Amino acid sequence: MANHDHEVNPTLNNSSYPQLSDIIFNNTTNSSFNKVLGELKKSTLSIPNRLRSIKQDANFVSEVASAYALPLVANERCGSWYIPPEQKKQSAYFKSTDGHMAQWSFSLRRLNLQVLETIGEFDGCIIVDSTRRGKSMPDALSKTIPIWTTVMNRVLFPERTESHEVATPPTVVGESEHAQIAARISGFVEALKTLDLDLTTVREKITKPLRPIWVTPTSSLPSEAPEFSDFHPVVLLTASSRVSGSESTSETGYVQGAADDAEAWAQGLTAPLFWQHSETLLSTPEDMIEEVIASLVAQGGASKGSQLTAIGPDQRVVIGMIDAAETDARETDIVITVSPKESKVLRSKMRSRYLHLTLADGKVGSRNLRHSLPNLITSVKAQISASPTSRFVVTDANGKDQGVGVALAILCLFITDDGNLRPVNEVKEPPNGLNKQIIKQKLSWISVAKPDANPSRTTLQSVNAFLLG
Incomplete structure (x- = not known):
């Protein structure tokens, strides 16, 4: 009967066997392998x-x-x-x-x-x-x-x-x-x-x-x-x-x-723009898609000013986008913009009834909001004293974040629970009797009137820090 046991040949050179370094990918191989995987994923997620x-x-x-x-x-x-x-x-x-x-x-x-x-x-x-x-x-x-x-x-x-x-x-x-x-x-x-x-x-x-x-x-x-x-x-x-x-x-x-x-x-492409040009986009080759999207965005992708939205029972505070205020603000309104630069259109149109709060976009501006609110509120008091029947139109670039925070502060300080304007001499900083529950209630007014308003957590923290002292 044949012996199937294998004997090791003592004269066989060990280099004939695969070495550990041959089996395990070295750093260069790993890098190349990861690069291939990355390119493959990028192509499938094109x-x-x-x-x-x-x-x-x-x-x-x-x-x-x-x-x-x-x-x-x-x-x-x-x-x-x-x-x-x-x-x-x-x-x-x-x-x-x-x-x-x-x-x-x-x-x-x-x-x-x-x-x-x-x-x-x-x-x-x-x-x-x-x-x-x-x-x-x-x-x-x-x-x-x-x-x-x-x-x-x-x-x-x-x-x-x-x-x-x-x-x-x-x-x-x-x-x-x-x-x-x-x-x-x-x-x-x-x-x-x-x-x-x-x-x-x-x-x-x-x-x-x-x-x-x-x-x-x-x-x-x-x-x-x-x-x-x-x-x-x-x-x-x-x-x-x-x-x-x-x-x-x-x-x-x-x-x-x-x-x-x-x-x-999406390179700036939005859902409405996709549906408006879906046939063109779906038939465009991959190597041209970004160029086509850039052209469509440039032609018609810029968001148009949304309609101004009145807040609360008496609708004394209005929120929205800056460009909506430029076209829709009344002569009797007091307009506040929150953005890196003021609106030349509103400065010319509203003159002394225009207040601008210079804030950077994003978290940096939202953090600084708490330090900017005191001076703004002082200006708001002066405007109310001069024009007690005016609406306050509070706007930012997208009508959803920092401007909403400013509107919330104004609602809490100047607007009573039944929607009436509080006398200026009763407005204190920090206000008497204001608490988180009242702030939540006024925020719910905004949520009900404008569901897409979405003040960031940082914006709301700034408003709370200012209001609650």
Whole structure:
């Protein structure tokens, strides 16, 4: 019988065997390998791949809208990319971070009451969002909005106890997490009640409790639009298909959650601009796409001034974008701009009724806001003494951040809870009796009137530091 045991040949040179350095990549090889992987990922996440994926997901969104016969509401920031403008009824602002593990929250800054109006008008709605990194749905749809619907049910329908339990998708939210969310609902309800909002008109439109229904690209759609007699359906639609694994792209080039973080990849392209020129963009070769986008942005990508929005019961404070104030401010208004440079148009138009607060964009300016507010408030007092019946028009570049912070300070100092102007001689710094609850209540006035107002945490910290001394 043959002997199959192998003997080591003592005369064999050890260099004939693979060495450790041959098996393990050296630094140069690792660098080259990582570079290849980076280039591969960059090509799969290219702008053309993203835009084609967005269009594919948008087709599915349209199918769901037809199946349920309900209006489409975009959960910003990315929801609008998946909805053709003629199909988009409204925007919502539900943050995924309010649904993150152990961070579950009900936002008093983002009440989304405008969504309730749409639900009441159309007996329901479809809220559109997407997600990346292999998840089946974003936390905004699986947890944030279910928390919101439950809180609203308890406040609007205290007698309908069957609608007071939070509902979450069992395939996404485990029993333990669901129980922890449920334990926080009562606290969220009490927090909302402290704002003392007048929900009479909302209650007239919302005639039934709200109930979430989850839809993803793997869901079966109804053949006929269903009717729900006991509740208003809130269809929570994940537009993006799930890509298995940790990457966001499939072998075919499909990008899951392609519209997410558009600021990082879109080169200035916006959702409205994409839909306006979708045929051109989808047929443009990759090596020309950035040039085409740059041309479209230059021609029509600049955002137009939004309409000025009045805040509070007596609407004495108005917020918006600087260019909107340049065209829409009245001669009797007192206009405040917050930006690195003052507006020559407003300086010429409003003369002494124009106040400018010089602040840098972003966090640096928001931090400095607390130091700039005292002098501005002194100027506001002088303006009120001279023109006690004027509106205050407070603006910044996008109408959403630092200007909103200034408007909040003015509301807290000069406007009473019923919306009237407080006598100047009663305005103290720091004001008597002002607390965080009053600041939250005045901030809710802004949230209700202008849902897309989004003062940063740094801006709000500056305002609180100034108001609370």
